[in-house]
Amino acid sequence: MGNAEIITNAKKKLEQFLGFSFLSPLVIEISIPFYGFYKDNVVVIGYFGDYEYELERTLIHELAHFIQDKICKPKFPYLHMIIEGIPLLFGIGNGKLLGYYQFVEGFATWIDEEIMGYRGDEYWFSVPKYYFKVYYKGAEIFRKLGKKEAIEYGLTDREFCKDPQKYKLLRTISISN
Structure with a gap:
């Protein structure tokens, strides 16, 4: 192909x-x-x-x-980057910057694993600490929600989305067609 x-x-x-x-x-x-x-x-x-x-x-x-x-147009936490950026590279910290990356990367990772299958524990426990903390733990947040709720959270979260109403408008248009 x-x-x-x-x-x-x-x-x-x-x-x-x-x-x-x-x-x-x-x-x-x-x-x-x-x-x-x-x-x-x-x-x-x-x-x-x-x-x-x-x-x-x-x-x-x-x-x-x-x-x-x-x-959603995710809002990058620039101010938090100054304080939290370097420690996060080493997998240290639990601040807003980590939350942002878990939101963005976790959403995409959760989707690719839902569609293509779970990568497996062997894979996840072999990646560097930063990737585990951002991608795996971020995807865990979405895995705990149902599919509908996880999609809605990933596209409407008020903490990280600039335009949380856009998805609801899109869903209304999709349902009415």
Whole structure:
């Protein structure tokens, strides 16, 4: 399967999971192996070779960031970054910066694991402490909620979303159509 098909499949799976469709962001492929990130309406995806499953999982994760950014517009806690940033790199701290990263990365990780399957304890207990604390523990927050509640929390949380009403408007439009 080519990358264009994998991108289309990842988008379709995410749309089915969320219950609404969305326009695709720009997807750029680069040569860094096993890499992906989202920023400003662009998903950058690295080289995955024959690892199509991992590519699809990474795309779903980054597309989840895209959706959260478009609907919720997460507010980065710049002031907290000054005090909490360095310790958090070493997995130390429980402040607002950690909460923000758990909200953003936890949401995307929870979605990619709900769609593509749980990575497994062996994987999670082998990653650096920062990744465990941000990605795994963040996803745990969403796992404890039901699917509907977790999606709503990830797209409407008043602490971290600039526009918490946007998702409710979108849901109203989707239901009425």
